Amino acid sequence: MIDRTILRRATLAGAAALAVFGLASPAFAQKTRLTVYTALENDQLDPFKKAFEADNPTIEIAWVRDSTGVVAAKLMAEKDNPRADIIWGLAASNVGLMASMGMLEPYTPAGSTALNPMFLSGKSPQTWVGMDAYLSLVCFNTAEGKKGNKPVPTSWADLIKPEYKDSIVMPNPASSGTGYLTIAAWLQIMGEEAGWKYMDALHQNIAQYIHSGSAPCVQAAKGERLIGIGLDTRGASEKTKGAPLELVIPKEGLGWELEVTAIVKGTKNLDAAKKLADWAVTKKANELYAKTYPIVAYPGVANTPPNYPPNLEKVMVKNDVEWMAKNRDRILAEWTKRYDGKSAPKAK
Amino acid sequence: MSLAAPAVKPGMSRDDLMMRGGVVLLAGVLLVMLGLPLWSLLAKGFEDRDGKFIGLANYVSYFSTPALFQSALNSLQVASITTVIVVPLAFLYAYALTRTVLPMRWLFQGISLIPIFAPSLLPGLALIYLFGTQGFFKALLGSGSIYGIDGIVIAQVFYCFPHATLILTTALATSDARLYEAADVLGASKRRVFFTVTLPGAKYGLISAALVVFTLVMTDFGIAKVIGGNFNVLATDVYKKVIGQQDFSMGAVVGMVLLAPAALAFLVDRLVQRKQVALLTARAVPLVPRPKLGRDLFFTLFCAAVSAAILTILGMAIWGSLIKYWPYNLSLTLDNYDFARFDANGWESYWNSVRMALGAAVFGTVLMFTGAWLNEKTRGFGAMRGVVQFLAFLPMAVPGLVLGLGYIFFFNAPNNPLNFLYATMGILVLNTVAHFYTVGHLTATTALKQIDPEFEAVSASLKVPIWKTFVRVTAPICLPAILDIAIYLFVNAMTTVSSVIFLYAPDTKLASVAAVNIEEAGTTAAAAALCVVIVLTSAAVKAAHLVADRFLFARLQVWRRR
Numbered sequence: 001m002i003d004r005t006i007l008r009r010a011t012l013a014g015a016a017a018l019a020v021f022g023l024a025s026p027a028f029a030q031k032t033r034l035t036v037y038t039a040l041e042n043d044q045l046d047p048f049k050k051a052f053e054a055d056n057p058t059i060e061i062a063w064v065r066d067s068t069g070v071v072a073a074k075l076m077a078e079k080d081n082p083r084a085d086i087i088w089g090l091a092a093s094n095v096g097l098m099a100s101m102g103m104l105e106p107y108t109p110a111g112s113t114a115l116n117p118m119f120l121s122g123k124s125p126q127t128w129v130g131m132d133a134y135l136s137l138v139c140f141n142t143a144e145g146k147k148g149n150k151p152v153p154t155s156w157a158d159l160i161k162p163e164y165k166d167s168i169v170m171p172n173p174a175s176s177g178t179g180y181l182t183i184a185a186w187l188q189i190m191g192e193e194a195g196w197k198y199m200d201a202l203h204q205n206i207a208q209y210i211h212s213g214s215a216p217c218v219q220a221a222k223g224e225r226l227i228g229i230g231l232d233t234r235g236a237s238e239k240t241k242g243a244p245l246e247l248v249i250p251k252e253g254l255g256w257e258l259e260v261t262a263i264v265k266g267t268k269n270l271d272a273a274k275k276l277a278d279w280a281v282t283k284k285a286n287e288l289y290a291k292t293y294p295i296v297a298y299p300g301v302a303n304t305p306p307n308y309p310p311n312l313e314k315v316m317v318k319n320d321v322e323w324m325a326k327n328r329d330r331i332l333a334e335w336t337k338r339y340d341g342k343s344a345p346k347a348k
Numbered sequence: 349m350s351l352a353a354p355a356v357k358p359g360m361s362r363d364d365l366m367m368r369g370g371v372v373l374l375a376g377v378l379l380v381m382l383g384l385p386l387w388s389l390l391a392k393g394f395e396d397r398d399g400k401f402i403g404l405a406n407y408v409s410y411f412s413t414p415a416l417f418q419s420a421l422n423s424l425q426v427a428s429i430t431t432v433i434v435v436p437l438a439f440l441y442a443y444a445l446t447r448t449v450l451p452m453r454w455l456f457q458g459i460s461l462i463p464i465f466a467p468s469l470l471p472g473l474a475l476i477y478l479f480g481t482q483g484f485f486k487a488l489l490g491s492g493s494i495y496g497i498d499g500i501v502i503a504q505v506f507y508c509f510p511h512a513t514l515i516l517t518t519a520l521a522t523s524d525a526r527l528y529e530a531a532d533v534l535g536a537s538k539r540r541v542f543f544t545v546t547l548p549g550a551k552y553g554l555i556s557a558a559l560v561v562f563t564l565v566m567t568d569f570g571i572a573k574v575i576g577g578n579f580n581v582l583a584t585d586v587y588k589k590v591i592g593q594q595d596f597s598m599g600a601v602v603g604m605v606l607l608a609p610a611a612l613a614f615l616v617d618r619l620v621q622r623k624q625v626a627l628l629t630a631r632a633v634p635l636v637p638r639p640k641l642g643r644d645l646f647f648t649l650f651c652a653a654v655s656a657a658i659l660t661i662l663g664m665a666i667w668g669s670l671i672k673y674w675p676y677n678l679s680l681t682l683d684n685y686d687f688a689r690f691d692a693n694g695w696e697s698y699w700n701s702v703r704m705a706l707g708a709a710v711f712g713t714v715l716m717f718t719g720a721w722l723n724e725k726t727r728g729f730g731a732m733r734g735v736v737q738f739l740a741f742l743p744m745a746v747p748g749l750v751l752g753l754g755y756i757f758f759f760n761a762p763n764n765p766l767n768f769l770y771a772t773m774g775i776l777v778l779n780t781v782a783h784f785y786t787v788g789h790l791t792a793t794t795a796l797k798q799i800d801p802e803f804e805a806v807s808a809s810l811k812v813p814i815w816k817t818f819v820r821v822t823a824p825i826c827l828p829a830i831l832d833i834a835i836y837l838f839v840n841a842m843t844t845v846s847s848v849i850f851l852y853a854p855d856t857k858l859a860s861v862a863a864v865n866i867e868e869a870g871t872t873a874a875a876a877a878l879c880v881v882i883v884l885t886s887a888a889v890k891a892a893h894l895v896a897d898r899f900l901f902a903r904l905q906v907w908r909r910r
Contacts, residue, residue: 175592
C-alpha cells in the first residue's frame with residue numbers, strides 16, 4: 001500500500017508538472033516559438049518582443065534572460081544539445097568564443113551591409129552581428145565627494161592619487177566581462193608594462209573588486225563608495241532615478257564591448273531565427289537599442305539616452321577584440337596572481 | 349538444487365527482501381538525481397577546455413596557485429567561526445523551545461525560522477542598510493567595514509541559524525521523561541543531569557547541526573558575493589571560473605575540492621552513528637517541562653534577544669522595500685511591489701515559485717522520509733546502505749552552481765532517456781529536492797533513530813508486515829518531523845537560486861531568480877520587495893503548519909502522555 005501511495009503521489013507530481021507545460025504548447029501551435037537567449041536589460045525585453053512580433057506575426061519570442069556570465073555558461077553547457085534558437089544581446093567576446101567552438105550557424109543578415117563595419121564579425125558569412133556598444137567608465141558620487149572634499153577625477157591617471165585611498169570599487173576581471181574589458185583597455189592604451197604598473201598603484205585605492213560589472217556604479221550611486229568603475233548604462237539609469245552621480249569619461253579613452261546577435265547551430269527553427277537576425281539589423285531595431293545605449297550599429301541612429309555624456313564614440317579606445325580574446329587567460333592569470341590572492345583581508 | 353535457495357540467505361524474511369529492494373531502488377533514484385549529474389560535471393576536471401582527457405593537469409595548475417590556498421583558508425576560517433557561534437546559539441534556543449516553559453513558544457519557534465524564509469539576498473541587503481557606508485549603525489563598527497569577513501559571518505549566522513535550530517529541536521524534542529525522573533530520584537545535580545542525560549541524547553543532533561552549518565557556509569556563494577568584499581572563498585572561486593570565465597574544467601576542480609568537507613562529514617557521521625542509542629523506547633514518556641521561574645525568565649529573555657536580532661534584519665528589508673531611493677530619497681512608496689515594471693515576467697515568476705515549492709515539498713518529503721526509514725530499518729546490507737548514506741550527504745557539500753551545471757550536462761545529453769525532463773518544471777523540482785536532500789534526510793534519520801527498534805520487533809513477532817508498522821506506527825510518531833521536512837523543502841524551494849538559475853525555461857522562471865536579476869539591475873528596493881513577498885509566503889505556510897501541528901500533533905501524540 002505504501003508503495004502504491006508513493007507511486008500515486010509521484011504520478012500526481014509528474015502529472016502536475018506536465019500540465020504546466022502541456023497547457024502552454026497547444027495555444028501557440030500555429031506560431032513558431034523561437035527560444036531567444038539574452039543578457040539584455042529586463043526593461044528592454046517587452047518592447048523588443050512586441051516590436052519584432054508586430055512585424056513577424058507568425059513568430060513568438062520566448063526569452064531566457066539572465067546575466068551575461070550565466071547565459072554564456074548555460075549556452076556552453078548545452079553545447080551538445082542546444083536549446084536556444086538564437087542569441088540576441090550577448091557580449092561579443094563570449095559569442096566569439098562560441099564561434100571558435102563551432103557552436104554558431106554562420107549567416108549574413110539581409111541589410112547588414114548598412115551597418116558600421118566595426119559591428120561585424122568580419123567573417124563571410126558573418127558568425128555574429130553587433131547591435132550596440134557598451135563602455136566601462138567612472139561613476140563619481142558628487143554628494144559624498146562634497147562631504148569628503150574630494151575633487152572629481154578627469155582621467156584614469158587621477159584615480160591613483162592618494163586622496164582616493166580605499167574609495168574605489170571596480171569589477172573583478174576574473175568574474176566579470178566588464179572588469180576584463182576595463183583592464184584590457186588600460187593594457188592597450190598604456191602598453192603592458194605601464195598598464196600593470198598603473199594597476200599596482202590603483203590597487204592601493206581599490207576598496208573592493210566586485211563580482212559584477214553593474215554593481216560598482218550602483219554602489220557609487222547609493223553612496224556606499226565614492227567612485228565606481230563599471231558599466232555605463234547602469235550609471236546613467238541610476239542618475240535618472242535620482243542618484244547624485246557624475247559620469248566621468250577619463251580623457252585617455254574608454255574600453256568597450258559589443259552586444260551581438262548570432263544564430264545557434266542546430267536550431268530547429270532556422271527560418272524564424274534568420275527572420276529575427278534580419279530584423280535585428282534594421283534601422284527600426286537600432287532605434288530601440290538606442291533607447292538604452294548611446295552607440296549602435298546603424299549609422300546615423302543617434303538618440304543619446306538620458307544622462308549620458310555626449311559624443312562617446314570619439315573616446316572609445318582602439319580596441320582589438322581578437323587580442324582581447326587571445327590573451328584573456330594569460331592576463332587573468334597575471335591579474336589574479338598580482339591582486340586577487342593578496343587582496344583578501346587587508347590585515348590592519 | 350532448489351530454485352530459490354541461492355538468492356535468499358537463511359534468516360531473510362519477506363520484510364528483509366522488500367526493504368533491501370527498497371534500498372536498492374532508493375540508491376538508484378539518488379544516483380540519477382545526484383550522483384550522475386554531479387559526476388558529469390566533476391569529470392570535466394580531468395579534461396581540458398576542448399574535452400580532451402588530461403589527467404590531473406588541472407589539479408596541478410590549480411594547486412600551484414597561491415590564491416587557492418588563501419581561499420581555502422578563508423573558507424575554513426569563516427565556516428569554523430560561524431559554526432562556533434551558531435551551534436551553541438541554536439542549542440540554547442532549541443533547548444528553550446523544548447525544555448522550558450516559554451510564553452508564546454509558537455511565536456519564538458516561528459521567528460527562529462524566518463531566516464530560511466528569506467532568499468540569501470535579503471540579509472545581504474539588510475546588512476548594507478544597517479551597517480553599510482550609509483547605514484544606520486555604521487558607527488558601531490568603528491573604522492571596520494561590513495564588506496569582508498565580519499559581514500560574511502554575520503550574514504551566515506543569520507542564514508544558518510534556523511538550519512541548526514531545526515535539527516536540534518528535533519533532537520531535543522524526543523526525550524524520555526523517565527530518565528530525568530530517575531536522575532531526580534538519584535539526587536543528581538542539574539549540571540550532572542545536563543551532561544549525562546541531555547547532552548548525550550542530543551549528541552547526534554549536535555554533531556549533525558555542526559556538520560550542516562559548516563558545509564553550508566563552505567558552499568554558499570550568495571552571501572560572499574554580495575557582502576564579501578575582497579574576501580575570497582572557495583565558493584566564489586567556483587563562481588569566477590564558471591560564470592566569469594565559463595571555464596567548466598577549473599570550476600569542476602574547485603567543486604571537487606569542496607567535496608572534502610562532505611567526505612569528512614560522512615566519516616564523522618558514521619563514527620557517531622554507531623554509538624547513538626534509541627532514546628524513545630516503546631515505554632518512553634515524553635518530557636513535559638514544568639515551570640521554573642529563574643530558568644524560564646533567562647530563556648525567555650534569551651529567545652527575545654535572538655528574535656529581536658532576526659526581526660531587525662527582516663524589518664530593515666521591509667523598510668528598504670518601501671523607500672524610493674536609498675539613501676538620498678527616503679520617502680515611502682508601494683511602487684516597488686509592481687514587479688512587472690522590473691521584470692518581464694512580473695508576478696508570474698512568483699506563482700511558478702509557489703508551484704515548484706509545493707511539488708518539491710510533496711515529492712521530496714515522501715522520498716526523504718521513506719528513504720531515511722528504509723536506510724535505518726533495513727537489517728544488514730551495510731554496503732548498499734553506506735552508498736545511500738553517502739549520496740544523501742553529498743548535496744550538502746555541493747555548491748548550487750556545480751549541481752545546476754551538472755544537471756545541464758546530464759539531463760540535456762542527447763542520449764539520456766530522461767532528457768524530456770529538461771526545461772520543465774519537473775527538473776526544477778528534482779533539482780531542488782536533490783539540492784536540499786541532506787538536511788531533510790538528517791532530520792528524518794534523527795527522528796527515526798530515537799524510536800525504539802522494539803516497535804519493529806514486536807510487529808514482526810505479531811507477523812505484521814514492516815510497511816504496516818511504518819504506516820501505522822513509525823510515520824505517525826514522526827509526523828512532526830515529516831511536517832518539518834515538508835516545510836523545510838517548501839521554504840528552500842521558494843528561495844533557492846544558485847542551482848535553478850541554470851535550469852529555468854521561459855515559462856518556469858522563479859521569483860528567487862527574478863529577485864537576483866532585479867537586484868543586479870540596480871533596483872535594490874524592488875529586489876527587497878520581492879524578497880519580502882517570498883518571506884511572507886513562507887511565513888504564512890509555516891503559520892498554517894503550526895496550527896495543523898497543534899491539532900495533528902495533539903491527536904496523534906496523545907497516547908504518549910500519562
